[in-house]
């Protein structure tokens with residue numbers, strides 16, 4: 001220490017404290033960076049490997065050493081695309097997911113609105129019940145459901161499967177839309193009433209424009225839930241399989257490179273879809289994305 | 291014709307009663323100011339009249355027509371909300387136009403009315419903005435403009451100027467009063483601000499704990515507060531209160547004996563407004579604690595027989611802290627209160 005003027009005695013402790021606080025802040029930053037990196041790798045590495053392998057020749061896929069740059073060989077994908085049944089399965093998947101999306105919003109959003117706006121007996125029980133449907137194991141339900149479907153003629157239909165997927169996606173739709181509606185001050189609706197609106201008009205003119213981005217996001221979420229679902233799809237359909245069920249059945253015995261091609265076809269649409277609506281998802285989870 | 295009659299209105303939230311049997315009559319074209327401390331039920335009463343809250347008991351009529359079964363849109367009212375409730379997804383223009391468009395008014399007319407209302411509230415240069423781009427005071431003026439543009443029969447305003455600076459508030463207040471007088475709208479106006487209440491009101495209704503404790507002209511409310519609460523709530527500085535005990539010659543207040551009401555009680559309360567006292571040979575004696583010059587006047591805080599006592603005196607009178615002052619109350623301005631019921635003692639009992 002070559003300081004010409006001695007520090008005041010009480011200055012020592014605070015400067016120590018400041019140094020410690022700075023260290024702590026730095027350590028926190030590192031920790032956050034590390035966790036974020038790990039999480040990103042956790043998601044990105046598998047996706048990357050799938051894409052690389054899907055775009056490699058069959059010999060590269062099973063050979064060694066691996067290249068981390070795809071050779072952009074389209075033969076696996078081309079073969080896969082030409083495979084009998086893939087096109088139909090893809091179409092089925094899209095249709096089931098689309099129906100699920102529409103149904104879960106049409107049914108889930110009103111329930112969300114009721115949860116957000118009204119006080120009714122058993123409100124909390126209802127909220128928990130909605131979540132509990134997700135805790136109920138699907139395998140337990142599968143057999144009786146299949147029997148019931150056969151009895152009413154819903155077995156092996158797109159609509160039947162969409163009903164099951166709607167049930168899976170509904171809890172999210174209800175809870176997400178409830179939080180969206182809670183985010184719109186009730187007073188805005190009341191103001192609309194005093195300005196000449198009926199309840200429905202106020203909803204359409206004031207609430208809907210404010211929540212529609214979030215509604216779109218939760219619709220996409222329902223779409224993805226359905227798109228990814230494989231168990232019910234495999235049990236409830238035979239001829240009209242969705243892509244997931246089809247892949248499970250056909251690729252089990254296929255060579256490795258075809259499995260990768262299948263995985264890529266399965267992952268890509270969901271990924272693109274999520275990417276397209278990422279803004280709303282961020283808004284939905286309350287993260288400012290600016 | 292749009293007089294408002296509220297009869298026996300009661301509103302409870304669970305076990306809590308926010309309004310206790312409110313009776314209120316507002317004449318056609320009257321400007322009524324609802325005044326009261328925070329949490330006394332002003333907003334609740336306004337919301338009941340607007341139809342946003344269902345009363346637990348009682349009746350509401352507007353223009354002689356029972357409205358309590360009707361939804362807000364059928365009551366011919368417009369309301370300015372305490373928290374503005376400006377629609378965030380619409381521009382200022384569309385916000386003000388909202389109610390007019392609901393009436394299916396032609397575009398040219400909408401445009402004209404929106405501009406007129408916006409000009410009145412000095413927000414004509416903000417018409418293209420969204421509420422997220424406005425300050426609190428600007429948002430508040432949008433809310434007022436939106437209600438004015440409706441040209442309603444009854445206008446309910448919940449602290450519509452609370453967020454403006456003093457100068458702008460003064461200006462808006464005058465503007466509002468002019469506009470509403472011209473349009474002959476029946477208005478209920480909620481405020482905390484007693485100066486605002488005095489300057490705007492045809493009559494004032496003072497609320498306290500879910501009751502209307504006084505409903506009279508501004509001057510009557512000021513001069514003859516019906517309860518001790520009204521006296522201490524209205525007027526700045528508030529009314530002074532001192533205990534009075536019965537003597538053979540009259541009532542003794544801090545050592546001074548004066549004539550008072552002929553009632554059968556041992557102690558009552560003496561009250562006088564700070565500006566209704568003058569220095570004199572005999573009077574209430576107290577020690578000066580603080581002197582605050584206010585320009586034309588000075589506010590003197592004293593200790594009279596152990597009680598806080600405020601007086602407003604001419605500023606040319608020299609007063610210093612520590613001095614002893616002798617002040618005579620103007621006899622015609624002295625009021626008496628019953629300390630148990632907290633209400634004013636009937637003035638016919640006071641010999642004049």
Ligand SMILES: Nc1ncnc2c1ncn2[C@@H]1O[C@H](COP(=O)(O)OP(=O)(O)OP(=O)(O)O)[C@@H](O)[C@H]1O
Nearest residue numbers: 303306308326327328329330331332333334335372
């Ligand atoms: N939804 C509600 N549930 C329970 N109590 C309520 C509810 N709304 C209002 N209250 C109570 O009713 C009373 C009156 O509320 P109100 O909003 O009318 O007060 P106010 O006079 O407008 O006050 P301020 O001047 O602060 O706006 C308050 O004590 C409040 O806590």
Ligand SMILES: [Mg+2]
Nearest residue numbers: 332333372448
């Ligand atoms: Mg209020």
